[in-house]
Amino acid sequence: MAVMNDLKVFKDSAWLGWQMEANWTDPFLFLTYSIVKPIAGTLILVLMYMVVTGGETGNAFFSYMYVGNAMYMFVAEVLFGVTWVIHDDREHYMTLKQVYIAPMNFYMYIMGRSAIKIAITSFGVLVTLIFGVMALGVDIDLAAVDWPLLAASLVLGLACICILGLALGGVSFLTAKHSIGINEGLAGVFYVLSGVVFPITILPTWAQSVSRILPVTYWMEAIRRAIEPGAMRELADTSGFDVTGMGGISDLTMMLYLLVSVGAFFVMSIGVFRVADYIARKKGKVDWTTAY
């Protein structure tokens, strides 16, 4: 019964999330926005890359960078989306206290609200990848895609990011508008240290040690191996060494690492959320408004 209730809360809050994301304009404009925004965001990096390399895009490293950047949208948007639920409900709609005292699973509410963010981001990632393949020569061959690896890594990776977002959501109970800065900062750490647009082997040794702890590093590697195995092989062949720094790790090990990360982050995030929730109630910050 409790599970059914939780699923219903998830469904209803996902509907609410969808209304928040999409109900501000007409469907055509929303669709246009959903296509243009991710492409425009990606083109900034693409143009920088082209300036540096003299316009070259049809190589393995470009594909490496392009796919990493596209997948990073999940990290940025989901981390941001989960924490934004608390901030938005509290400061903008001023509904947090009403939602908070409702007899429901609050985690499911946050996850439901964020689910739609994941769906919209997934669409953006897909659009970006299609654009990359069709317009920029990104090396993705549908016949060569390792679909089971892709599915497993997507599920585990997204679960990991969502759970991490939950901890940040808890922290945002205690912060004013700074919560946005906190999750942007954390997303920035992942951008630099997780091999998103450049291999971690470029980093200093100490930073590489940090990279090897972060689950996003393994997630990026697993996704690349799944959707662009050709480019990854070419990258290894042309560089002549383990350029990604992950060559010695098998797909199974990576999946196991992601699975362990999900479990560890789950325990940690629930703990952080509960402590933050307790402190927020103690300090009277649940229905705090500061930014508007």
Place this chain on the structure above:
Amino acid sequence: MQPAVETQSLTRVFRPKRKKEGSIVTALDSVDLRINKGELFGVLGPNGAGKTTLLKILSTLLLPTSGKAYVAGFDVEKDLLDVRKRINMVSGGEISGYGLLTVRENLWMFSQFYGIKSKEANARIEELLGRFGLTEKAKEKVRTLSTGQRQKMNVIRGFVTNPEIVFLDEPTLGLDVNAARAVRDFIVDWIRSDRSRTVLLTTHYMMEADELCDRIAIIDDGKILACDTPSNLKRMVKMNTTLTLSVAGLNEIAGFDTIQGLNSYSQTKDVESSTTKLRFVLEDESCVSDIVSKVVAEGSKIMSLQKTEPTLEDVFIKLVGRGLE
């Protein structure tokens, strides 16, 4: 019988982060309350008296510094879900709501968070929208509503879940006269239609507390100064009842000294309206009929009659030494 709400030495202290940001505020100071099921209980006090803090603790939004609070027998610190299943809360002046949703969608959304079946929720929403005159606004986005309409929507949100206990924090704050009247009438009808329901209402409007509440606790500086029925509270004030008559055709005021129970009297002539205003201070209210008979026997015509009794404000002034506003 188990009380709907019970507090035992409930205390809440707010400490500033840094000393220069202000001093320690004791919002609630050892508050002991017992509110019975079926009661419409009022907490009357000026701004900053601790009324909202009390409701926040009872609705699980805030932890007490010390003491205990129970709602429907459940500890507000530990049994969060059990408390939340039984309550709802409405704050006056509240303009919250998901602006991108319609009024109906907003209300439906919150009803779903309380696990109410969609069909049942929709029927209740329709009924309450009609009751508050918002039926025509049902399909309009919340962002297009006026402040008063948003407040009314929030009152509906508080009741659409059919809670056992509802906390109303200044529910008519900022509403126009008609809207405030509609809200008050609804609250009374709602609680009278099912005696298992309980309302805890905070207000700084004395008339509202007097009109609505079965019992009232007067609070100031976080302390409960008195708690009783409105009439018993008024009896605390040893103040004589005053009878004021406006009469036409009275030439001379005389002969009232013999009436038993009359303390004193005075008259003021109003030349413009050719009436005389007679003010009698009564020791015993049973002498009203003698006064009226005497005035009529003098051949005068009574144009108006007003009996003035102690108000809750008089009670408040007696207890606190200043007015509510």
